[in-house]
Amino acid sequence: MDYDRIFNFSAGPSTLPVSVLESARDDLLNYKGSGMSVMEMSHRSSVFDAIFQDTKAKLRKALNVPEGYAILFLQGGASSQFSMVPLNLISATGKADYAVTGNFANLACKEAQKYGQIHIAASSADQNHSYIPTQEQLQLDPEASYFYYCANNTIYGTEWSYVPETGKVPLVCDMSSDILSRPIDVSKYGVIFAGAQKNMAPAGLTVVIMREDLAGHELPYTPLMMNYQTMIAKDSMYNTPPCWCIYMLGLVLDWLETQGGVAGMERIKHKKAQMLYDVIDNSRLFTAAAQKGSRSDMNVTFRTASPELDAKFVKEATAAGMSNLKGHRNVGGMRASIYNAMPMEGIETLAAFIEAFDRAN
Ligand SMILES: Cc1ncc(COP(=O)(O)O)c(C=O)c1O
Structure with missing residues (x-):
């Protein structure tokens, strides 16, 4: 069915599969004979409990989450994890390593400085976060309580192509913008952790997957709601969880x-990302913002040499049915966020548009 939808390249909240939206619509007024919407249901009801457990099991299966790892469905956005991580983990040694490869890693690093001694193990700020440091460039502290990095830098369009080797130091990873895009160990x-609003569900749900033995060592002043142990003990239901988003995650x-x-x-x-990088690299007008080898498959950042031409591109693309292509102000130019739900047709349409714009200007 044609709903007159456009190709939405928003960085998040972002496009969802049409079949998911159709299922949600079909269930909206009466979820499977319960006589009510999932939005209206008690989170303690057996109907919702089945949705909750089923979604958790599906996520465990999709990412092959091993025994000994808890899956938490929290609120507060990925940003709340910037505080929760140090509050719960830094007590091991009082120190932590951070790789600062973009805006969100930087915010997480700044927040952690309130709670312990933070060492910047690597930073890409010298080249406006256009690259990911190599393993050799990481300056690791073997006494760090954890090593923190952001797998995909949504704003800058860079993505780690490797999992850092940190020996015994636990890895903490913000996967907000590339979770579920590939298998992970x-x-x-x-x-x-990941905010759901890119590859998983509507905004309002934050997924945490964690080694259970890392919980229970929180700093003494850790708020109850920011204590992983509270949430593990109560299976994410110490308070009302984001019920609707959890249901939507199940559909996704x-x-x-x-x-x-x-x-x-x-x-x-x-393949999707490469199609865009190829037309950008082969054009006269456009350059990719991220360096080869560090380019993200989820957020493709690019620009012309002129802000006026960038603005013209965004305006004409919008008129042609492609929205949210304006880049973040830290990078300028354009950004095409092409998460899982962006169909190949959207990529082909944008690639053809880039080529035509290059010829016409
Ligand atoms: C990689 C990454 N981390 C964290 C955040 C912040 O997420 P939230 O708005 O859910 O707090 C975002 C938001 O876009 C993001 O892309």
Whole structure:
């Protein structure tokens, strides 16, 4: 069915699969004979409990989350994890390593400085975060309580192509903008977290996947709601969880399964991104903002040599049915966010538009 939708390249909240939206619509007034919407249901009801447990099980399966790891469905956005991580983890040695490869890693690093001694293990600020440091460039402190990095830098359009080797130091990773885009070895991580509003669900849900033994060591003044142990003990239901978003995540995970799961996503995401990088690299007008080898498959950042021409591009693209292509002010130019739910047709349309714009200007 044609809903007159446009290709939405928003960095988040972002486009969701149409079939997911259709299922949500069909369930909206009466969820499977319960006589009510999931939005109206008690989070303690058996109907919602089934949705909750089912979604958690589907996520565990999709990411192959091993035993000993808890899956938490929290609120507060990925940004609340910038505080929760140090509050819960830094007591091990009082120190932590941060790789600052973009805006959100920088915010997390600044927040952590309130709670312990923070060492910047690597920074890409010298080249406006256009690259990811190599393993050799990481200055690791073997006494760090954890090593923190952001797997995909949404604003700058860079993505780590490797998992840092940190020995015994647990890895903490913000995967907000590339979770579910590829298989990951969860056992390599101490804590993985992600705001849901890019690859998982509507805004309002924050997913945490963590080694259970890392909980229970929080700083004494850690607020109850920011204590991982509270949430593990209560299976994320100390208070009312983001019920609707959890339900939506379940639908997205069903859709993901039909696409071949995270392995299926990995097969097509690079092809999608490469199609855009190729037209950008082969054009006269456009350059990619991120350096080769560090380029993100989720957020493609590019620009012309002139802010006026960038503005013209965004305006004409919008008129042609492609929205939210304006880049973040820290980078300028354009950004195409092409998460899992962006169909190949959207990529092809944008690639053809870039080529036509290059010829016409
Ligand atoms: C990588 C990354 N981390 C953290 C955030 C902040 O997420 P939230 O708005 O859910 O706090 C974002 C938001 O875009 C992001 O892209």
